[in-house]
Amino acid sequence: MALIVQKFGGSSVGSIEKIKNVANRVIEYQKRGDQVVVVLSAMAGQTDHLIGLAQEITPLPDPRELDVLMATGEQVSVALFCITLKSMGYDSCSLLGFQIPIYTDNIYGKARIYDIDTSRIKQELEKGRIVAVAGFQGLDEAGNITTLGRGGSDTTAVALAAALDADLCEIFTDVDGIYTTDPNICPEARKLERISYEEMLELASLGAKVLEIRSVEFAMKYNVPLHVRSTFTEERGTMVVAETKDMEKVIVSGVAYSKNDARITIKKVPDRPGIAAKLFHPLFRAGIVVDMIVQNTSEDGMTDLTFTVPKPDFLRTMELIRDVAQEIGAEKVLGDKDIAKVSIVGVGMRTHAGVAQRMFEALANENINIMMISTSEIKISCVIEEKYTELAVRVLHKAFGLDKDGS
């Protein structure tokens, strides 16, 4: 007998028919003797519908009340799911964030879980019930409803698995696992059998959309084995687990890309201590997150400074930076939205030399110019012209042998 936490996303519970399908899957586990805690997202489209209602009132809805609104989506899912299970003769019980409770801080819209009381869930499991937990929601210390942000149900599932010391956390989604890259732009992409938490974290940060970053952090921190798999097939998906020795044999596990950034260059910034701090201060105050930053070598006491921000923040950033650039006597500010970031990720980089070289050469062979480079221990990212994104991904996928079965 195992204790398993299963998470089903919005597309898996998008209709009554699909909810029945999920119920059937869950029942199989119970039949073979497992205890099952199911975490559900809102039905596909529901979250957007609710946001739409709020936006009809104001572009900036009050965060506390927005969370009260949004939390209804998952509440509907778990209620319908338990109605389904009970109508099929299986005892079950829905639990909302406040009923468990799942305690979070009070940052509405992106609250962080800090504690989960598992006693109620355990009680229900001991009664032989399938427990359905509303994902994405929690309760702050003052008794207010909070939500964890988009993709928060993944985090709910992993946090529950950690708190319950579950044997496995299965993330059911509409893709059948983690791929070496996006199969939509690279038909040679292969499903990985397993991947380390660190690599998954990098891939998620760099544009892969399968898992929410925080859920991977949680899984890594508490060593919760994750199984990412499809709701619609019986096939095994990808295990996300702690790194093992043999994983370093594979140099690159995946290629990620993102078109969500824009690049801003400030020409001829006086190269004085404190200038960077001064430049970025208005962005920090506006809540704009700067990703990559590159500063050229100084020449005549002047330097060029380039950085990237999320595309939706581009115009606002340009405004803010133009003001401060003038103030500090920089020459001019240039902006470019037509960029993309392609990245290779792999724990094998730690022990293999020449990986960056191979990446640069592969891009150069296709005449793809590299605008910015950023590296960590297990990834290398290059900013390139947006139009080359798909080509770059395919070239890198091939250059690192990801099209050949190596796992």
Place this chain on the structure above:
Amino acid sequence: MALIVQKFGGSSVGSIEKIKNVANRVIEYQKRGDQVVVVLSAMAGQTDHLIGLAQEITPLPDPRELDVLMATGEQVSVALFCITLKSMGYDSCSLLGFQIPIYTDNIYGKARIYDIDTSRIKQELEKGRIVAVAGFQGLDEAGNITTLGRGGSDTTAVALAAALDADLCEIFTDVDGIYTTDPNICPEARKLERISYEEMLELASLGAKVLEIRSVEFAMKYNVPLHVRSTFTEERGTMVVAETKDMEKVIVSGVAYSKNDARITIKKVPDRPGIAAKLFHPLFRAGIVVDMIVQNTSEDGMTDLTFTVPKPDFLRTMELIRDVAQEIGAEKVLGDKDIAKVSIVGVGMRTHAGVAQRMFEALANENINIMMISTSEIKISCVIEEKYTELAVRVLHKAFGLDKDGS
């Protein structure tokens, strides 16, 4: 400065535009210095939509989970309402059943409130906030979500007004008050300035749909003055208050009717002690509520027994009664769905003689046959053929001078 509880029904919050209208009304009260607690129903159509989802799964959804589902309707309303208020610059706070809490028993779908903790509401009011409470929902002792049944938001409002010792409870609805009878079938119907709790209770029981019965019981028990009025006009509506001496001057305050009952007659029942108990036992076990019961004088040790049940229970009742009638040796069972109940209500009946006589004569003058009669201290109900309903209402309305302004 007064403390006022206001309840707005589903049609009053049926769209974002209407929610804004409600917000404007509430703000007026705050501006003049009142403390306001607003109780909201689910947006019009939402409750039916949610029931529809559950019914798509099974005709008999699990009651606990159905309440979890239904409670989302009011949650959406209060969240959108507070988003609206805050976007207009007015501080507010939504509170759900569990956050107050409003404690109920655990009869899912028709829970009864037994306690309300007012401390959180008072805290929020003291901060100068408009408090929006989700109607219709509560929490049982084990922490499960319960709902109070259709129209439960009225009860939430009145119970809150009682618990908070509010100065007034205003029920905003899509009609502008309590009428002497249904204006749709009697154009002479007049809006009452005030009516006693007892009369309102009878009218609500007898078919008037403006207020939910339990909310009137609550108001009477705790002496909460109710103001029933329209969401869409500024006009005064009807005050529902404790009876005062002068109210008895008016003999009849209103005429009610209902087409929701069916009549069943058992011919030639052996007139022995215990027979009635035996006959009604299967109905009691099936949860069918018997309304009027009439038993004729016995003749040759045999009697005819006639009673009414809600129309939806008619077929089931016929089945059950046929079985038991055969068992006890009754002659036969007759059923009739084409009946209606017309009633006159007024605290003045207590002190005025000949009221019943006047009612019977008025109906007789129009050749309307009376099939059954039932009376209480302040009402007389007659069962008649359904096709005469509208005529009977108009005739009685006139016979008791309700078309003339007497209030």
